[in-house]
Every structure is written in C-alpha cells, then in structure tokens.
Amino acid sequence: MGDVVGPDLISDLPQSIIESILVQLPIREAVRTSILSSKWRYKWASITQLEFDDKCVPFSNDREVVERSVVKFITTVLFLHQGPIHKFQITNWKLQNCPEIDQWILFLSRNNIKELVLELGEGEFFRIPSSLFNCRKLNRLELSRCELDPPHSFKGFLCLRSLNLHQVLISPDAVESLISRCPLLESLSLSYFDHLALTICAPNLKYLYLEGEFKDICLEDTPLLIEISIAMYMTDDIAEHFEQSSNCNFVKFFGGVPNLEKLVGLIYFTKYLSIGIDSVHISITYHNLETIELYQVNFEDTKEILVILHMITSSPNLKELQISGSSNIPVAVDAPDLDFWEKGCFSDSALNKLKIVKLSEMGGWRHEIEFIKYLLGRSPVLETLSIIPCVFDMENNLKMLIELVKCRRASSRAEVIFINE
Amino acid sequence: MAEIDMAVIKPEMMKPYIWLETSDGSIQQVEQEIAMYCPLICQEIIQKGMGSSKNCAICLPQRVSPSTLSLILDYCRFHQVPGRSNKERKSYDERFIRMDTKRLCELTSAADSLQLKPLVDLTSRALARIIEGKSPEEIREIFHLPDDLTEEEKLEPLKNTTDDPRIRLLNRLYAKKRKELKERERLKNVEVEEEHVDKRSVDDLLSFINGNDEDPKGIKTSKNKKKNRRKKEQQQKNSSLKETSEVNKEVNGQNIRHPNSEADRIAETSISNTEDVFAHKEFDDGDIDDGIDPALKEKIDREVEDFARRLNSDWPERMQELLSTGQERKTMLFTPNGNSFIRFDLKAPLPDNGLERRQRIVSLDYEADPDTYITFPFPVIPLA
Numbered sequence: 001m002g003d004v005v006g007p008d009l010i011s012d013l014p015q016s017i018i019e020s021i022l023v024q025l026p027i028r029e030a031v032r033t034s035i036l037s038s039k040w041r042y043k044w045a046s047i048t049q050l051e052f053d054d055k056c057v058p059f060s061n062d063r064e065v066v067e068r069s070v071v072k073f074i075t076t077v078l079f080l081h082q083g084p085i086h087k088f089q090i091t092n093w094k095l096q097n098c099p100e101i102d103q104w105i106l107f108l109s110r111n112n113i114k115e116l117v118l119e120l121g122e123g124e125f126f127r128i129p130s131s132l133f134n135c136r137k138l139n140r141l142e143l144s145r146c147e148l149d150p151p152h153s154f155k156g157f158l159c160l161r162s163l164n165l166h167q168v169l170i171s172p173d174a175v176e177s178l179i180s181r182c183p184l185l186e187s188l189s190l191s192y193f194d195h196l197a198l199t200i201c202a203p204n205l206k207y208l209y210l211e212g213e214f215k216d217i218c219l220e221d222t223p224l225l226i227e228i229s230i231a232m233y234m235t236d237d238i239a240e241h242f243e244q245s246s247n248c249n250f251v252k253f254f255g256g257v258p259n260l261e262k263l264v265g266l267i268y269f270t271k272y273l274s275i276g277i278d279s280v281h282i283s284i285t286y287h288n289l290e291t292i293e294l295y296q297v298n299f300e301d302t303k304e305i306l307v308i309l310h311m312i313t314s315s316p317n318l319k320e321l322q323i324s325g326s327s328n329i330p331v332a333v334d335a336p337d338l339d340f341w342e343k344g345c346f347s348d349s350a351l352n353k354l355k356i357v358k359l360s361e362m363g364g365w366r367h368e369i370e371f372i373k374y375l376l377g378r379s380p381v382l383e384t385l386s387i388i389p390c391v392f393d394m395e396n397n398l399k400m401l402i403e404l405v406k407c408r409r410a411s412s413r414a415e416v417i418f419i420n421e
Numbered sequence: 422m423a424e425i426d427m428a429v430i431k432p433e434m435m436k437p438y439i440w441l442e443t444s445d446g447s448i449q450q451v452e453q454e455i456a457m458y459c460p461l462i463c464q465e466i467i468q469k470g471m472g473s474s475k476n477c478a479i480c481l482p483q484r485v486s487p488s489t490l491s492l493i494l495d496y497c498r499f500h501q502v503p504g505r506s507n508k509e510r511k512s513y514d515e516r517f518i519r520m521d522t523k524r525l526c527e528l529t530s531a532a533d534s535l536q537l538k539p540l541v542d543l544t545s546r547a548l549a550r551i552i553e554g555k556s557p558e559e560i561r562e563i564f565h566l567p568d569d570l571t572e573e574e575k576l577e578p579l580k581n582t583t584d585d586p587r588i589r590l591l592n593r594l595y596a597k598k599r600k601e602l603k604e605r606e607r608l609k610n611v612e613v614e615e616e617h618v619d620k621r622s623v624d625d626l627l628s629f630i631n632g633n634d635e636d637p638k639g640i641k642t643s644k645n646k647k648k649n650r651r652k653k654e655q656q657q658k659n660s661s662l663k664e665t666s667e668v669n670k671e672v673n674g675q676n677i678r679h680p681n682s683e684a685d686r687i688a689e690t691s692i693s694n695t696e697d698v699f700a701h702k703e704f705d706d707g708d709i710d711d712g713i714d715p716a717l718k719e720k721i722d723r724e725v726e727d728f729a730r731r732l733n734s735d736w737p738e739r740m741q742e743l744l745s746t747g748q749e750r751k752t753m754l755f756t757p758n759g760n761s762f763i764r765f766d767l768k769a770p771l772p773d774n775g776l777e778r779r780q781r782i783v784s785l786d787y788e789a790d791p792d793t794y795i796t797f798p799f800p801v802i803p804l805a
Binding site: 007008009010011013014016017020021022024025026029032033035036037038039040041 | 522523526529530533541542545546548549550552553554557560561564565566567568569570
C-alpha cells in the first residue's frame with residue numbers, strides 16, 4: 001500500500017479549538033507540537049493557560065537539578081509566549097524559593113492574569129512580591145507555602161472570587177483586611193493557620209473552608225453563605241481560651257448564616273460550638289440546611305450532644321446527617337447522665353425530612369445508643385441508618401446490636417445497616 | 422371514528438419541525454426541540470424566525486456536512502432529555518466519540534460552528550487524548566501534517582527546553598561545524614590568494630621590467646622561499662586544524678553516544694584552541710626566520726628599493742594607460758607613500774581574466790603580512 005497522504009485534518013481548525021486541545025495536554029507535549037509542521041510552530045505560544053506540574057521536566061533525584069531545569073523551562077515558555085495569560089499554575093514540589101519567581105509574577109501582572117496558583121515545595125517560604133497586588137483582573141488566587149504581605153496601600157482585588165491560602169504566613173489583620181477588601185469573594189479557603197481569631201466580612205461569600213488553630217471564628221457579614229467546612233485544631237492556648245470564654249459560640253457562629261445548606265465540622269468544632277450552649281435559648285431556624293456532617297464528636301460531653309440536637313431541630317429540611325464519634329474510650333467512671341435524654345425539650349420535635357444517617361466510630365456507649373434511639377424514634381421518612389463501630393470488640397458490638405434491635409422506629413422503611421468489617 | 426382517531430393522533434403530529442439546509446444544499450426536517458439544543462440554530466429560530474418551512478430553511482455553516490449533522494443531532498437527541506444522570510451522559514459521551522480521527526476533526530469543526538460548546542469540549546478532549554504521549558512522527562501521520570520544518574528550525578532553543586541534552590549537543594555541533602566550514606572557506610580563499618600572490622606577482626614584475634638587469638631570481642627565490650614557507654605554514658595550520666576538528670569530531674562523536682558535559686568542555690576548549698592557532702598566525706610569521714643569511718638579505722633589500730623607485734617614476738604614464746583602456750573595474754590605487762589603499766571585496770566572485778585576481782592578490786599581500794613581505798608602494802598596473 002502506498003503512502004496515504006490526505007489533506008491536513010487539523011491545522012486549519014479555528015484557534016479556539018486548537019487552544020482547547022492544547023490546554024488539555026500536559027505543557028511539555030503542548031510545547032512539543034511546535035515541531036509538527038510550520039503551521040504548528042507557534043500555535044502553542046498563544047494558549048492562555050499554562051500549568052506546570054511535577055512532570056513538566058524529566059525526573060532526577062537531585063532536587064537542585066530539577067529546580068534549575070524547571071526554572072529554565074518556565075522562563076523560556078514565558079519568554080516565547082505571545083498574548084494574554086489567563087491561568088498560570090505551578091504545582092511543583094521541587095521548586096522552592098527562587099528569585100525567578102518574582103520575575104514571572106511581574107510578567108504575569110502585565111499580562112492580564114486571572115487565575116494564579118502557586119504551590120511550591122517545602123523549605124524556605126517564598127515571599128510573594130508586591131507585583132502580585134497589581135494584578136487587577138485576578139479572579140482566583142491559590143497560594144501554598146508562601147509569605148504574603150500586602151502593602152498598606154493595597155485596595156484589594158476587585159475581581160477576586162476565589163481565595164485559597166494554604167500554609168501561608170500572613171498576619172491576622174492582613175488576612176482580615178484582604179478578605180474584606182475583595183467585594184466579590186465567593187469562595188474562601190484558609191488552611192494551616194494558627195492562633196487566629198478570625199472575623200470574616202464578605203458579603204458575597206458562599207463557600208467557606210477553614211482549617212487550623214483558630215481561637216475564635218466570627219462570621220460578621222456573610223449572609224449568602226451556603227457551605228461551611230471548619231476544622232479546628234486544639235492547643236493548650238486554645239483550650240484555655242475555651243474555658244475562659246463566656247460567649248455562646250453557637251449563637252455567635254450561626255447567627256449570620258440563614259441560607260446555609262451544608263455544614264461540615266471537624267475535630268474540635270463541635271467542642272467549640274458547645275461552649276456556652278446550655279445557657280442560652282436558641283431559636284434560629286435554618287430552612288435550607290440539608291446536610292450536616294460532624295466529626296470527632298465526644299459523646300461523653302452532654303454539651304456537645306446538645307449542639308447536635310440543637311442543630312438538628314433547627315433544621316426542618318435536614319436530609320442527611322453524618323456523625324462520627326471520637327474514638328477515645330470514655331474516661332468517666334460514673335454512670336452517664338441519662339436524665340438528659342428524659343428532659344424532653346427535644347422529644348416533641350420531629351425530623352420530618354431526614355432520610356440518610358451515617359454514624360461512624362461508634363463505641364457503643366450509652367449516650368450514643370440513646371442518640372440512635374432518638375433518631376430512629378423521630379424520623380418518619382428515614383431510609384438508611386448505617387453504623388460503623390470503632391471498637392472491634394465483639395462483645396461490645398453485640399451489646400450495641402441488642403440495644404438497637406429494641407429501638408422503636410418511626411419509619412417503616414428504615415434500614416439499619418450495621419457495617420462490621 | 423376516523424375523526425376521533427385523528428384527534429388522538431394530532432397532538433403527536435403537532436411536534437414542531439425545523440428545516441435545515443446543509444453545506445451540500447440538501448434540506449432536511451428535524452424535530453425542533455432537538456435542533457434547539459444548538460445555540461446557533463436556536464438563535465436563528467428565535468431571532469430571525471427562520472426554519473419554519475422548506476423555503477426559509479436555516480442555512481447551516483459550511484463546516485456542517487450532512488453526515489456530521491446527523492452525528493450532532495444524535496448527540497443533541499440524547500442530551501436534551503433532562504432526566505438523565507451524569508453517569509449516563511458520561512458513558513454515552515465515551516461511546517459517542519469512538520470514531521476515526523478524520524470524522525472527529527470534522528465533528529469538532531462543525532460543533533464549533535454551531536456553537537455547541539459541550540460537544541466541542543468533548544471532541545477536543547478526545548483529540549488531546551489522541552495527541553498525548555505520541556511522537557511527532559506519529560502525530561504527523563495521524564493528522565496528515567506536512568513535515569516542512571528545516572532541521573535547524575527543529576533544533577532551535579524552543580525545542581531544547583523540552584528535549585534536553587542530546588538536542589542541545591547536536592545544536593552545538595551544528596554550530597561548530599558551520600564555524601569550521603566557514604573558517605576552512607576563508608582559509609581556502611586566503612590560500613588561493615596567497616598562491617597567486619606568490620606566483621603572479623613575480624611574473625607581473627618580470628613582465629613589466631623591460632630589460633631589467635636585476636637578477637630577478639634573487640627576489641624570486643626569496644619570494645619563492647617565502648611562498649613555500651608560507652605554504653608549509655598553511656599546510657601545517659590546516660593539518661593542525663584538521664586534527665583539532667577531527668579530534669572534535671571524535672570527541673563529539675563520542676558525545677553523541679554518551680552525553681557528557683565534560684566531553685562538551687573538551688570539545689569547546691579544542692575549538693578555542695583552533696581559534697588561538699588562528700590568532701597566532703598573524704604574529705608568528707613575523708618571527709620566523711627567512712633562512713637567508715643577513716648579508717644576502719641586505720643585498721636583496723637594496724635591489725628591491727631600486728626597483729621600487731624606478732617603478733614609481735613610471736607611475737603617471739602607466740596610470741594614463743590604465744585609464745585610457747577603459748578599465749573601470751576595481752583598481753587598486755596606491756598613493757606615492759604607499760600605505761593607503763582601497764580594498765575591495767574579497768568575497769566577490771573571481772572573474773575570468775586574471776586581472777582582478779592580481780589586483781586582489783596584491784592588496785592581500787599588503788594587508789595580511791606587512792612585515793614579511795617587501796613593503797614598497799606597489800602600484801597595480803592592470804594589463805589591458
């Protein structure tokens with residue numbers, strides 16, 4: 001068979017299609033298309049999204065060698081690039097504090113950068129140059145392992161919709177002012193922060209993700225918040241602060257989020273909310289709240305149980321509930337306070353929309369079993385209740401099962417699934 | 422009875438149809454709700470009211486052929502149903518794009534012209550998957566791309582960033598090779614000139630010196646000696662150059678097989694050595710002994726000086742001659758004190774008459790080694 005040379009299939013497609021093809025290739029391959037034919041020589045040079053990851057240069061065990069070749073590659077690509085760059089992403093662990101990064105950011109700030117993601121390696125944190133704050137069109141900013149220090153004259157990123165700071169060294173005031181100066185901010189994620197007492201003023205904020213050692217979280221102006229996920233770590237400092245606090249954190253926290261649809265609380269979040277909870281009467285209703293997930297709940301602490309109960313009963317449309325107990329074996333020797341469940345302030349409320357319940361890390365302790373009883377007895381439309389025990393003590397599990405079988409169920413369709421690995 | 426049947430059937434038949442005209446002129450009917458999935462068609466219907474009848478069928482863009490249209494309509498027919506889950510849609514998409522590359526490209530083009538973004542994304546992702554991980558030759562074969570870049574263009578720094586040491590090395594080798602070739606050319610030219618210098622200039626002299634009692638042989642010998650020596654030197658240099666270049670080749674040859682930065686360095690220093698050799702050329706000659714004993718040398722010098730004076734006295738007449746023959750080309754003009762002159766382009770192609778060559782020769786003579794050669798102002802007297 002002779003050579004079948006047909007007409008060129010692809011080179012004459014419109015640039016927008018070529019771009020969408022090249023953008024879905026790894027950057028190395030995209031640049032390599034320049035040797036395909038004369039038409040393809042500079043097609044790659046006008047793509048608007050540049051993403052450099054760990055695979056963009058050949059592998060070597062020597063970190064310095066890799067770093068140098070990454071730097072050279074990125075610099076050459078930027079130099080040969082033509083036109084605006086809308087997205088620039090570096091997620092390369094071998095790259096650390098290099099002076100060239102300053103120049104790249106300066107270059108990008110002159111090229112209408114809209115999305116910037118910098119995830120550098122561990123080591124000395126890279127200090128973000130001030131040219132970043134001149135990126136007026138910045139829409140999304142994601143930084144990892146950097147040092148951020150906005151200048152005093154900084155008026156904010158007026159187009160910023162998504163901010164993600166992970167392990168970033170920034171002073172608490174700077175963070176707060178940065179957040180409050182980005183009027184269009186919709187998604188905020190702060191992780192690995194420490195000793196922060198954070199106040200958030202973001203009128204357009206919809207998604208909030210916090211993880212770190214927070215002393216206090218105050219949602220001052222966040223009426224549109226839809227989804228919250230908070231993980232609070234504990235230090236002695238914070239523990240002390242908790243003990244001395246006289247606020248009702250529950251009210252303070254939940255006061256300003258009427259549109260909340262999903263809540264996820266991890267580690268010591270429930271503990272944080274439990275402070276001051278028994279002193280106040282709570283009357284907020286969350287009509288949109290459909291999913292609640294709480295992890296590391298200490299079922300020994302009746303206050304934490306109160307938090308859960310308050311939350312459940314304030315959300316008439318709750319559909320999915322996930323609770324994970326703490327795997328600590330209870331220390332208290334005296335009999336658990338069973339009157340708590342008899343008190344009755346919660347016994348008349350029904351969970352009319354609750355369909356799915358997942359309980360994990362269940363140790364079979366008294367309060368947990370009462371809680372399950374409570375749920376089963378008040379959820380008329382419940383479909384599945386799954387339980388994952390944490391203790392592989394067969395005897396304990398058996399006890400739990402026996403109790404569960406006794407429970408009265410409000411929903412005839414409820415399936416109680418006991419997952420025993 | 423029949424009427425009732427009609428009444429029952431009618432609502433089904435009332436499903437609106439749209440008329441579409443494809444690039445080849447054929448017109449077909451398509452359910453409106455399916456066609457509306459394409460933004461362009463939607464726009465035509467709503468804004469311009471087209472498509473309701475055969476006469477005002479919507480003209481689809483040229484890139485939409487009938488076969489691609491049917492593919493697109495299949496896609497629309499599946500996706501416009503709202504009740505499908507994401508999983509269903511995804512698996513449909515995976516099956517949908519299984520087609521040969523040519524059709525895929527046509528489909529992408531057509532979907533783009535109809536502004537059907539989800540399909541454009543799907544097809545461009547498929548094309549990206551085809552390109553990913555393949556070598557340039559394979560990609561060229563699949564898409565019928567012409568391999569029309571020169572080797573040099575392929576090796577430009579643009580590529581060096583992605584295909585490392587070997588390409589860089591190759592590039593450097595090419596550059597070195599080019600440099601060597603250039604030098605060799607230059608040398609050759611110089612050599613050619615020098616040879617002519619030695620031969621012709623003496624003949625020149627002899628032919629103009631009518632009845633000159635001077636023993637030209639002395640000059641000739643000395644010149645010849647110089648010529649030979651020069652030749653020898655040249656040869657030596659050439660051979661040393663050849664040697665170094667061969668060493669380079671060897672080293673470089675090895676390098677191709679074993680990319681090694683050390684080898685690079687060796688290759689580079691050897692090139693710089695060659696350059697050094699060149700640099701020294703100018704200066705070394707001056708130091709080399711003529712091999713003639715000093716007394717004889719003096720005698721020759723005196724004879725030459727005499728001859729020079731004689732020539733110079735004849736010079737104006739010769740000039741006249743020269744000018745009257747209408748030779749306007751590239752003459753060398755020497756002022757009486759002899760040091761300034763006009764050079765002309767060495768690289769200009771040698772014309773067939775020996776004239777220019779001789780002219781050029783003399784200038785080179787002068788320019789290249791003022792110390793070695795007899796330096797008297799030497800007018801160029803072109804033969805008519």
